[in-house]
Amino acid sequence: MAADIKQLEKKYVGKEVEFRLLRFAPDKDRAPYFQSFRIKLSQGMTVLDALMRIKETQDPTLSYRKSCRMGICGSCAMQVNGFPKLTCQTQVTELNxxxxxxxxxxxxxPILRDLVPDLRNFLKAHESIKPYVIREDAEELDHPTGEFYQSPKELEKYLQFAYCIKCGACLAACPTNATDHEFLGPQALxxxxxxxxxSRxxxxxxxxExxxxxxxxxxxxxxxACSEACPKGVDPSLGIQLLKREILKYRVGAAHKKPAPLAVTPKGLKRREGIPLPPEKTVGQ
Ligand code: SF4
Incomplete structure (x- = not known):
């Protein structure tokens, strides 16, 4: 493995590569256009590193988003050779x-400037699905008496969908989004x-609604296409199909979600004074 990496470095480090970047400044350009830049590759260079090098050494006006540079924040997603990718996770040597x-x-x-997309509708769609746990027992929320129990099996049902970093790559790959800009999109669904x-x-x-x-x-x-594009291994198309099933079950009246029970108080547990103990019996049984 180490030998393979050394071979790759020998082949690529110092090689001059051309980057064709889309440029668009809405205050002065009538339409987007491509501009080429040539840079020498350095060891371990990602596409984001290349953009940063171009900005530092050739054109400080080049605009793009980035933050964590470690595949967590999702802000550097762009189309690389036609595919949505996190540029901080894409090695230049993976490409031709x-x-x-x-x-x-x-x-x-829509494009805000150069490589920066306008994500406002995307984030609005995410907000519209109420991305937080909703409970009916407001009294328990306001004055909690215990934790809501969740088993590892219950956690498994949604865990992979919780890994979404809201990068937008799935929407960029989605053919429905390409033709219907009002479509909620795979991320929100x-x-x-x-x-x-x-279960909570x-x-x-x-x-x-x-x-x-x-x-x-x-x-x-x-x-x-959304599931293929996701850089975090989320399978949005699976989530969408499972949600369709929940909707159909609900429509035929077959689903009656039970509230998650409060955790049972372990025997002999004592709380600090003034804080009431949760009931010994689970709620909802
Ligand atoms: S589901 Fe995947 S591709 Fe879509 S926004 Fe979340 S992390 Fe990005």
Missing amino acids: TDKPIEVRPLANF AAAYRYVAD DQGLEQRL AVDGPNGIFRCHYAG
């Missing part, structure tokens, strides 16, 4: 360096399933 490497802002989003599948949640009815409209969940044709 004999041809120009093309970098554009994420597809299916998978996030809705993440909460519906959470009681917000199914409220979320249905958000996801089951004319531009909602049933516009998804199950192309599966």
Whole structure:
């Protein structure tokens, strides 16, 4: 393995590579255009590193988003050679360096400037599905008497969907989003399933209002491109299909989500004075 990496470095370090970057300054350009830059590759260089090098050494006006540089924040997602990718996780040596490497802002989003997409509608869609646990027992929320129990099996039902970093790559890959900009999109729909599948949640009815409209969940044709594009291993198309099932179950009246029980007080547990103990019996039994 170490030998392979050494071979790659020998082949690529110092090689001059062309990057074709989409440029667009709405205050002065009538339309987006491509501009080419040539840089020498250095060891372990990612596409984001290349953009940073270009900005530092050739054009300080180049605009793009980045933050963590370790695949966690999701802000550096862009189209690299036509595919949505986290640029901080894409090694230049993974690409064909004999041809120009093309970098554009994420597809299916308006462009704010150069490589920066406008994510406002995307974030609004996420907000619209109420991305938080909804409970009916307001009294318990205001004056908690214990924790809500969740078994490892219950956690498994939604865990992979909780790994979403809201990078937008799935929307850039989605053919429905490409033709219907009002479509809620795979991220918001998978996030809705993440909460519906959470045993502590009681917000199914409220979320249905958000996801089951004319531009909602049933516009998804199950192309599966979102799941291929996701850099975090989330499978939004699976979440969407499972959410469709929950909706159909709800419509035929077969689903009756029970509230998650409060954790049973372990025998002999004593709390600090003034804080009431949770009941010995689980609520909802
Ligand atoms: S589901 Fe995956 S691709 Fe879509 S926003 Fe979340 S992390 Fe990004």
